[in-house]
Amino acid sequence: MTSSDIAIDIDNVVKRYGAFTALHGVSMQIHANEFFTLLGPSGCGKTTLLRSIAGFEDVNEGAIRLYGNDIAPLPPHKRPINTVFQQYALFPHMTVTENVMFGLRRSGWSRIEAATRADDVLKLVQLSNFADRKPAQLSGGQQQRVALARALAPRPKVLLLDEPLSALDLKLRQAVRVELKQIQRETGIAFIFVTHDQEEALTMSDRIAVMSSGHVQQIGTPREIYETPINRFVADFIGETNLLNVTVQSVSEGTAQVILPSGHPFSCPAATVNSDGTGHLSVRPERIELCPAGGGDLDVKVESQVYLGTDIQLHTRVADGEKMIVRLQNAQSTILPEIDTVVGLKIEAGAARLLAD
Amino acid sequence: MAAGAPDGASSKSDIYAGNGPRLMLPVWVFIGLFLLLPVALMGVYSFLTKEFRGGVIWDFTLTAYDQFFLDRGLFGDDPAKIEWTYIGIFWRSIWQAGMATIMCLLIGFPTAWFIATRDAKTRSIWLFLITIPYWVNLLIRTVSMKFLIRDTGPLNEFLMWSGVINEPLGLINTNFAVQLGLFYSYLPFMVLPIYAAVERYDFSLSEAAADLYANVWTILRLVILPVVKPGIIAGCILVFVPSLGAFLAPDLLGGAKTFMIGSLIEEQFKGNAGNWPFGAAASMILLSIVMAVLLIYARSQTKGDK
Numbered sequence: 001m002t003s004s005d006i007a008i009d010i011d012n013v014v015k016r017y018g019a020f021t022a023l024h025g026v027s028m029q030i031h032a033n034e035f036f037t038l039l040g041p042s043g044c045g046k047t048t049l050l051r052s053i054a055g056f057e058d059v060n061e062g063a064i065r066l067y068g069n070d071i072a073p074l075p076p077h078k079r080p081i082n083t084v085f086q087q088y089a090l091f092p093h094m095t096v097t098e099n100v101m102f103g104l105r106r107s108g109w110s111r112i113e114a115a116t117r118a119d120d121v122l123k124l125v126q127l128s129n130f131a132d133r134k135p136a137q138l139s140g141g142q143q144q145r146v147a148l149a150r151a152l153a154p155r156p157k158v159l160l161l162d163e164p165l166s167a168l169d170l171k172l173r174q175a176v177r178v179e180l181k182q183i184q185r186e187t188g189i190a191f192i193f194v195t196h197d198q199e200e201a202l203t204m205s206d207r208i209a210v211m212s213s214g215h216v217q218q219i220g221t222p223r224e225i226y227e228t229p230i231n232r233f234v235a236d237f238i239g240e241t242n243l244l245n246v247t248v249q250s251v252s253e254g255t256a257q258v259i260l261p262s263g264h265p266f267s268c269p270a271a272t273v274n275s276d277g278t279g280h281l282s283v284r285p286e287r288i289e290l291c292p293a294g295g296g297d298l299d300v301k302v303e304s305q306v307y308l309g310t311d312i313q314l315h316t317r318v319a320d321g322e323k324m325i326v327r328l329q330n331a332q333s334t335i336l337p338e339i340d341t342v343v344g345l346k347i348e349a350g351a352a353r354l355l356a357d
Numbered sequence: 358m359a360a361g362a363p364d365g366a367s368s369k370s371d372i373y374a375g376n377g378p379r380l381m382l383p384v385w386v387f388i389g390l391f392l393l394l395p396v397a398l399m400g401v402y403s404f405l406t407k408e409f410r411g412g413v414i415w416d417f418t419l420t421a422y423d424q425f426f427l428d429r430g431l432f433g434d435d436p437a438k439i440e441w442t443y444i445g446i447f448w449r450s451i452w453q454a455g456m457a458t459i460m461c462l463l464i465g466f467p468t469a470w471f472i473a474t475r476d477a478k479t480r481s482i483w484l485f486l487i488t489i490p491y492w493v494n495l496l497i498r499t500v501s502m503k504f505l506i507r508d509t510g511p512l513n514e515f516l517m518w519s520g521v522i523n524e525p526l527g528l529i530n531t532n533f534a535v536q537l538g539l540f541y542s543y544l545p546f547m548v549l550p551i552y553a554a555v556e557r558y559d560f561s562l563s564e565a566a567a568d569l570y571a572n573v574w575t576i577l578r579l580v581i582l583p584v585v586k587p588g589i590i591a592g593c594i595l596v597f598v599p600s601l602g603a604f605l606a607p608d609l610l611g612g613a614k615t616f617m618i619g620s621l622i623e624e625q626f627k628g629n630a631g632n633w634p635f636g637a638a639a640s641m642i643l644l645s646i647v648m649a650v651l652l653i654y655a656r657s658q659t660k661g662d663k
């Protein structure tokens with residue numbers, strides 16, 4: 001990996017607001033052409049990091065480099081980085097075309113070139129028919145696409161997107177996701193995308209950085225993040241998971257021997273272990289099979305069923321009171337156990353992971 | 358159930374928008390009684406004949422307008438020439454009011470911007486401070502201004518004492534003194550609407566513009582000013598219109614050279630020397646000018662929105 005492949009290098013960035021630290025030494029490298037997602041709960045510092053990259057916040061420590069050059073001395077209007085703002089921030093007194101041309105004209109495009117480029121970009125986001133409207137005359141989804149077109153038009157080196165889809169309804173959001181991903185591939189610009197919707201992150205990203213309270217928890221591909229989370233926070237935040245308290249007997253070569261709450265021994269891949277020998281066994285609900293009581297790794301009592309359309313969720317409880325959720329496909333062959341019956345659960349070998357707090 | 362709905366005269370959205378016929382009635386009565394009726398009366402008076410002790414005789418004539426625009430010599434039998442006296446006074450008034458408006462804008466915009474960008478608590482304190490002087494009667498404030506800027510007043514004395522100037526500035530009885538007086542009289546009418554517009558301004562628009570390669574001045578010119586323009590226009594109208602008809606500032610600060618429309622009209626209705634139809638005609642002409650300006654502005658606005 002040469003430095004020219006790294007579009008944005010975030011190196012140990014610390015950002016404080018008074019006594020409050022919003023970013024505690026955050027480091028990550030975003031490659032050229034990459035769809036990179038910042039994922040984390042509300043208040044974890046995603047917007048702060050984006051604003052630092054765009055130049056609206058000065059960082060207290062560390063450096064942000066764009067293709068190898070420290071951008072700290074550059075004010076926002078001198079950074080070849082554009083942002084799609086969370087609330088779009090379209091200029092209300094300008095038409096769609098004028099909005100899109102704004103950045104082009106400011107960065108030295110001639111009027112004619114800028115108009116042509118604006119046409120092209122509006123075609124890309126399928127808004128050619130709306131070119132002469134004012135933002136107030138557009139739907140939320142259309143406004144979002146104007147914001148995207150406006151930010152894409154000047155061909156920035158990096159595009160920052162702060163929860164651009166949060167204002168859209170589910171159907172539109174899914175459509176725009178596909179579009180956005182396609183645009184990213186076509187333009188080859190590095191996208192840094194902020195969301196707290198984990199499904200959005202998993203479906204769109206090349207890589208994801210999971211953040212919590214100003215720390216990076218894990219960086220990896222969607223598959224790595226989902227299937228091999230490195231700690232309890234990541235496992236819990238990405239998708240649904242069951243976290244069973246277990247006692248660790250031994251760990252060798254990445255495999256742990258643990259005792260389940262049922263007293264049953266179980267061996268699984270180990271990511272991290274607490275120093276006191278306890279840990280959490282993370283088991284995805286879809287990686288569990290039902291079997292007759294006593295025939296699996298642990299027995300549970302069925303408490304309720306939740307119908308989810310494609311799936312059915314069973315809420316069950318282990319003898320020591322811990323909850324387990326099991327997800328079954330809604331197929332004709334699926335036999336659902338009665339409420340209050342005791343059934344066995346078989347955990348798919350290799351699908352469970354031992355994690356520290 | 359909405360009262361106006363069954364007869365189909367108004368839709369529900371009209372009622373919720375506060376446009377229901379019954380809700381609008383008091384408004385129409387008020388406008389009719391206190392706005393349209395007086396203007397109509399003034400219009401009628403401008404076509405009547407003057408009575409020598411003030412008041413009018415109910416004889417319809419165009420004399421007042423004739424007197425305003427045309428010069429027929431001392432005895433009224435020369436060939437008609439254009440009478441420049443009153444047109445000149447009008448022109449000077451427009452100029453004075455325009456200058457006062459520009460001064461208000463130059464000082465008012467930064468002031469409004471400053472207040473609107475404070476945090477919510479201090480904002481109301483600043484607004485209160487801005488309005489405090491306006492609890493004092495306009496006459497008293499204008500007289501105070503006269504004392505402040507006259508040749509032996511504190512301003513000149515201070516400047517001479519500190520050695521900035523050797524002799525008084527001679528501000529009093531100049532056009533500038535009148536502009537200063539108008540500026541001081543109507544400044545809050547500029548500050549408040551602009552404040553309201555800036556307070557609503559979404560500062561993420563400035564960030565978006567900076568993100569799209571605009572420097573501070575470009576942001577001001579291409580984003581901030583156009584977005585808060587309605588507030589600026591409102592402020593300019595609110596300062597310009599009363600300045601145009603003002604008579605206190607020109608009388609007290611300007612002296613005879615700076616006679617303005619307001620004083621001209623005031624004289625026609627004062628004491629026995631007045632001429633009511635002529636005063637009414639001058640008022641109608643003033644009103645027409647103001648209306649024309651407002652209409653042209655409204656036209657340009659609706660066109661721009663399409």
Ligand SMILES: Nc1ncnc2c1ncn2[C@@H]1O[C@H](COP(=O)(O)OP(=O)(O)OP(=O)(O)O)[C@@H](O)[C@H]1O
Nearest residue numbers: 017020022040041042043044045046047048049196
């Ligand atoms: N100007 C500020 N002054 C003080 N604290 C701030 C400021 N801006 C943000 N913070 C704090 O920094 C933390 C991170 O904020 P940030 O906006 O980056 O969160 P986020 O991850 O984008 O959250 P969300 O998903 O809700 O948008 C929050 O705890 C917030 O309260």
Ligand SMILES: [Mg+2]
Nearest residue numbers: 046047048162
């Ligand atoms: Mg945010």
